Amino acid sequence: MTKIGYARVSTIEQDFEIQRQRLQSEGCVIVRAEKVSGASREGRTExxxxxxxxxxxxxxxxxxxxxxxxxxxxxLNIVHECEQRGAFVTILDPHVSTRGELGHVIVTVLGMVAQMERRFIKERQREGIARAKAAGSYKGGKARLDYALVQRLKGQGLGASAIAKVANCSRMQVYRILTASVEKNAPDVDC
Structure with missing residues (x-):
């Protein structure tokens, strides 16, 4: 039996070192971490x-x-996939494991709470943006990635992995920036 830890933060500015340390102190021999939104599973390669x-x-x-x-x-899909492989999921705070039926119920309820919390965050964000726009002080969100840096590194012949390392982002983000750039620069053709 191997304990494998998973740490995740949503943005480049956030740090997952505290999560990594906690997972290691709980006996995880492997800890994988990534900086990607938890809103969906898209792009969560780790x-x-x-x-x-x-x-x-x-x-x-x-x-x-x-x-x-x-x-x-x-x-619930992640838990199911783990169970299909004969593995379990353990959440440290609050301590819940899918080893028993009660754990499944608690994970389901906690999942619903996390989803509801995300909706509340989005709603508060929209309200704040609307107030800032009404006050004339909304400037838009700041760019989290340096698109010009990604383009420049690609122009220097670097691959997606090397660019991601220099730009402190995922390869998926590099691919999205490069794809968006190609689509933006594609000539309009009327058929």
Whole structure:
């Protein structure tokens, strides 16, 4: 049986070191981490890698359920995929494991709470933007990635992995920036 930790933060500015330390102190021999939104499973390559390599009796450990996901269906699908491999999911805060039936019920309820919390966050964000626009002080969100840097590195012949390392982002984000750039610069053709 192997304990495998998964740490996740949503933005480049956030740090997952506290999660990593907690997972290691709980006995996780492997800890994978990524900086990507928990709103869906899209682009969460580290999580996919963990699930792919889970074996019978292994345990996927996260510090909080919202690190696993903020959508109830996604969380339940992740738990199901782990169980299909004979593995368990353990959440440290509050301590819940899918080893028993009660754990499944608690994970489902916590998943619903995480999804509801995400909706509240989005609603407060929309209200704040509307107030700022009404006051004439809304300037839009700041760019989280340096698109020009990604383009410049690509122009220098670097591959997506190398660009991601320099720009401190995921390869998926590099691909999105490069794809958007190609689509933006494509000539309009009338048929």
């Amino acid at each position: 999580l996919a890698t963990i699930i792919e390599f889970l074996r019978e009796g292994d345990e996927l450990v996260v510090t909080r359920l919202d690190r696993l996901g903020r959508d109830t269906r996604d969380v």
